[in-house]
Amino acid sequence: MSANRIVYKCAICLDVSEEPRECHGRPMIRCQVGGPGSEDCRPLEGESGELRTRMPRWWIEITRALARSKGGESSGNQYHT
Numbered sequence: 541m542s543a544n545r546i547v548y549k550c551a552i553c554l555d556v557s558e559e560p561r562e563c564h565g566r567p568m569i570r571c572q573v574g575g576p577g578s579e580d581c582r583p584l585e586g587e588s589g590e591l592r593t594r595m596p597r598w599w600i601e602i603t604r605a606l607a608r609s610k611g612g613e614s615s616g617n618q619y620h621t
């Protein structure tokens with residue numbers, strides 16, 4: 541089971557790298573994504589099979605998490621590490 545791969549994503553510009561590095565002065569977020577053909581790499585589909593987005597699922601998860609963390613900043617400075 542070595543199908544998983546790791547990518548790194550900038551929280552600011554959402555750039556993606558295959559290697560750990562810094563972007564915009566902060567380390568990119570480590571993301572584990574599935575290998576080709578895995579669930580995480582498939583775009584979301586609606587009930588009738590239409591594509592709801594072209595983004596792979598892992599990307600959407602990260603984007604949501606980033607949106608949540610940004611909202612947290614403005615409402616109480618709550619960071620979880």
Ligand SMILES: [Zn+2]
Nearest residue numbers: 550553563564
């Ligand atoms: Zn960046």
